[in-house]
Amino acid sequence: MNNEISKLDPKVVWEHFYSLTQVPRPSKHEDRIQKFMYDFGKDLGLETIKDEIGNIIIKKPATSGMEDRQGVILQAHLDMVPQKNAGVDHDFEKDPIETYIEDGWVHAKDTTLGADNGIGAAAMMAVLSSDDLEHGPIECLFTCDEETGMTGAENLKPGVLDGDILMNLDSEDEGELYVGCAGGVDVEVEVPYTLEDCPDNMQGFEFHIKGLKGGHSGMDIHLGKANANKLLARFLDKYDNLGIRLSEAEGGSLRNAIPRESHALLAVPNDKVADFEKAVKEYEKDMQQEFKDIEPTLNVEAKEVGTPKQVIDAKEANAMVKALVACPDGVEAMSKEMEGLTETSNNLARIEFLKGKLLVQCLTRSSNDDAKMALTEKIRDAFKGLDASFSTFGAYPGWQPNMDSTILKAMQEVYKDTFGKTPEIKAVHAGLECGLLGAVYPNWDMISFGPTIRNPHSPDERVNIETVEKFWTFLKASLKAIPAK
Incomplete structure (x- = not known):
């Protein structure tokens, strides 16, 4: 299998994304990817939990000197939409995703790519595995079965997570911060x-x-x-x-x-x-x-x-x-x-x-x-x-915007300082898991962002390489700038 994408920058993110393409993970058939992520957390020596519904939670302590920061929950879903072109011989329950690079984008060959939400999950893996980042307490929530019912988010139990801020990494336009979504x-x-x-x-x-x-x-x-x-x-x-x-x-x-x-x-x-x-x-x-x-x-x-x-x-x-x-x-x-x-x-x-x-x-x-x-x-x-x-x-439920959000204001400043321009503030018609998660943890201050992905849920799905690097840079800078408790 061609692993060309694992050589892209930022390498730490693309290597993890490549590893995700090798593990079949269509919605409702997630045993293998759940085991993969559970083993990943355990191998890092981090506290790792698999809850009753199949969500994986991996906790990483704050780096030295950052212990007083508000706790951050990074969140992405593990499953992907299994779509392929007519006549294509591909078994989503058994076969890895075959990728290729063209004109600055990563594509899959005749199937969905799984950048939705694999890039977000890969960035979380990069945070967990990196030893050169500055951050407060981190909890990574990898939810299951988002695409066919948001089952993982709906069945998340209260009291399992301790953080104050939710960063959902499932948006699809770099340079935009999402503060609301539709219900369905x-x-x-x-x-x-x-x-x-x-x-x-x-x-x-x-x-x-x-x-x-x-x-x-x-x-x-x-x-x-x-x-x-x-x-x-x-x-x-x-x-x-x-x-x-x-x-x-x-x-x-x-x-x-x-x-x-x-x-x-x-x-x-x-x-x-x-x-x-x-x-x-x-x-x-x-x-x-x-x-x-x-x-x-x-x-x-x-x-x-x-x-x-x-x-x-x-x-x-x-x-x-x-x-x-x-x-x-x-x-x-x-x-x-x-x-x-x-x-x-x-x-x-x-x-x-x-x-x-x-x-x-x-x-x-x-x-x-x-x-x-x-x-x-x-x-x-x-x-x-x-x-x-x-x-x-x-x-x-939908997720109602909070324009007075502390994390929104902090990340607006981080983006402007990092890239020299102000990010757009938006809501999305898609159903992010924030609505359900916020109902379980009403104290969370929530925001969603990600790299640029086009045509998700179809074999034309692709992710822009340049924006993945910006997304990673922004995520690192945002974690460093989390306010104190």
Whole structure:
């Protein structure tokens, strides 16, 4: 495996990041990375704890003369989003991540990179393993299962950590300090449907929407990227006059990733095949025009396959398709307090028509709890009239900004002194763990920062090398400048 990235500067961070790429760590399959981090702490001779849920906590005493400083909790999550390009042979539970360097960025080959949140975790490892830093008491909190439910943060016990300041290292724009984030809730809809034998004189087709960029459903939702599930539903709705019968369909994979691909097994009347093939080309052209500046590789295609044995009742299929077209997706409202910040959004993350049941999964986000729940009701309304079951779960709170934060003011000064300019102060539409952690430890003064990462939660994920060095320099200087108790 190419270890070229371990030679980058700052070497102490990149060496640890490389080691993380070699340990499989998809969400829900974190035993190996938890053992790796636990052993790392023990091998350094530091107090190391694995709690009941799987969080790893490693404590490092203050350096000489810094014992009077406020205690700092450095925090990052261990899991990563497992996404790969179609046709790529990669097992996220077994295979390491293959990386390469291009134009000042570190990328992964056809998979997610895991810089979200591996760079933050690597920086924490660098703090723990370095003997030339100046800092007060340090506690490193490596949480589990952030990407699929923030399970580690939600189940952290009070009284385990002693510090006063939380530095979350999971932001994705260098030069920005984050002081707030959106909350979220998972939405699930199930609709039963009737299957019947496929009529005679029908031709089977595999229909595909692919080539979309996807991305993080919080960080990227305002960019107006195409959602493959929406495009599939829109096609079936637009061309329902062709007598197309739906047999099966599936799109998207993870609730916090904008769907990049969606496909369906269709049956088309023999006398409408030519019209259907024309419609596919027409729809591809229309979608390429609609998303011309956003989705340059958008592709719509259909290929002949064997005729499916069963199809969904036509009336029921039509009603479910229209519900998917009506289902909210994308930005619902922008923040009135912070210019350019998304307040409320929904990601139509996953759909599956299979064996008599439609499953729909969404992730709804908002910095306003009332607006968040109001949007879930709009999702429910989209499926009104169908025999649908509707549920919400996994709700987590947002993190409300504190502009009088002591650590915010201190780090603003450190950044200005170090780089000669003032950092931007922002909130983020993504769901940082700060909201949940702050609910358990309400005394914490919290801030979030990190290097520049682009396209997280997709195989286009990359991290900017120059900003990792600035991030590390800033972290070291900030730890040195922590105020006394």
